[in-house]
Amino acid sequence: MSSSITTIGFDADDTLWQNEQFFRISEKHFADLLASHADTTDLSNRLLAVEKRNLDLYGFGIKGFTLSLVETAIEVTEGQVPSSVIAEILAVGREMLRHPVETLPHVQETLEELTTHYRLVLITKGDLFDQERKLAQSGLGDFFHAVEIVSNKDNATYERIFKRHGDGPTRSMMIGNSLKSDVVPAIEAGSWGVFVPHELTWALEHVEAPLAAPRFRQIEHLGELLPLLAEIS
Incomplete structure (x- = not known):
């Protein structure tokens, strides 16, 4: 790791x-x-x-x-x-x-492996009650050391959260399906940003991928995350 x-x-x-x-x-x-x-x-x-x-x-x-x-x-x-x-x-x-929660492929086993080696933080935006409901129904809550439900995701958000729950942005990584909300602002804050595309993404979440950023990576699914972490270690 x-x-x-x-x-x-x-x-x-x-x-x-x-x-x-x-x-x-x-x-x-x-x-x-x-x-x-x-x-x-x-x-x-x-x-x-x-x-x-x-x-x-x-x-x-x-x-x-x-x-x-x-x-x-x-x-x-x-x-x-x-x-x-x-x-x-x-x-x-x-x-x-x-609606019942439907977890995506490779999520359960990936989080189970990572939680013993890293501090995992769920960082999501949206309605507080609905996000709490989905987390509880997903059965994934025990893998996370902290949960942050925020109104918006920008570089200040990631800087604050990674300082609060970790060793700062430079020793952190953010993973998500939105370049605009998950990846670009995390990289701007100084962390790694890993893009995991989803076949459906809201139109308001589209921006260009930061291909020139040294800390930008893209994987096809979460099953590729462990090899990526081994590669960049």
Whole structure:
């Protein structure tokens, strides 16, 4: 194991367990509900604009997404959306909050191996109650030495967390499926950043990969993390 890296941060949604696919399913249901008012592409673009506008108010997560669905429905129908459609949208949000957690391949065995050699920190953004629910249902909580549920992920976030729970950013690594939230700001803070692509990533999380950064790495799945750590040690 690496002697320089002592602390490893993990993103949660779409890194440890499935998440985005449930948003896509819900958005498809939303498009079906409003099919008589807007085509799917236009509705998706308008929803994305509303979500982006609301991020500073609602933050990340299912509750903010549901509120943005309601707001978009009001906009595209010019205030004429039936109450039955609003009720259906709220039901979609509740169903998302009840959905069972589906961990991704290689997660369990990788965390089990790492937890005896490194300080593992779960660093996730989103709704506090929902993230706590997913962590509890995942059965992964005991592998982590600390859990940080934050409103945003920037370089100051990683600097603070890796100082609090480890030996600082330079001896830390952050792993996640979002270049924008997990990888780039962690590298800017001085840590390693490991990108694990997921087939579905929210449009607002897309940025260019920092290919020239010496501490940037990309793996296809978490099963490749242990060999990577051995390689850079």
